[in-house]
Amino acid sequence: MDAAISAAHEAPPAVVLVSAGASHSVALLAGNVLCTWGRGEDGQLGHGDAEDRLVPTVISGFDAPGITSVICGADHTTAYSEDEHQVYSWGWGDFGRLGHGNSTDVFTPQPVKALQGIKIKQLACGDSHCLAVTMAGEVLSWGRNQNGQLGLGTTEDSLLPQTIQAFEGISVNMIAAGAEHTAAVTEDGEIYGWGWGRYGNLGLGDRNDRFVPEKVSSVE
Structure with missing residues (x-):
């Protein structure tokens, strides 16, 4: 069978967790994979750009092990790695909602250093x-x-x-x-x-x- 056709008919990975913000969503898939979709203007999708995604798209390069939580704010996203005892956040940074000590937007998942090890x-x-x-x-x-x-x-x-x-x-x-x-x-x-x-x-x-x-x- 053609490999492309075979891949198209493969069952997608099981969804473990899902969360929705004002205009975006994030899902944790089996295998510790995060995918996001929807509005990306403020970096809340975590793909390194401000583009919208019309279908669930895997966040490439984010390999934090043992993700057990994904939670959306209105225009930002958080995740927790139980293996690392580390919170990550990304998206709109106004008012300090990302916890990074500033109000800067972040376009890829970044560790919240103040919560390291907790x-x-x-x-x-x-x-x-x-x-x-x-x-x-x-x-x-x-x-x-x-x-x-x-x-x-x-x-x-x-x-x-x-x-x-x-x-x-x-x-x-x-x-x-x-x-x-x-x-x-x-x-x-x-x-x-x-x-x-x-x-x-x-x-x-x-x-x-x-x-x-x-x-x-x-x-x-």
């Missing part, structure tokens, strides 16, 4: 901010913070990951990021909310923003 349980990305839960139950956040969505007690953006001190003595199990607010569940099964609260999105009974995590105390 064992990560989970990553989450909002529109322009990111968070990481460590295996020790700590939470780090970085990126845009105009509504307090980083949980650091201010509205200043953070170009580098910072530990959320409000969780000192509290072990966090998981996090979720909305566009401009954040939620967390602790090991004790309690939920916390912070960031933009205009529509009651924090579950705290009002429309106020919160700059540090606050426990949701009631469920109707």
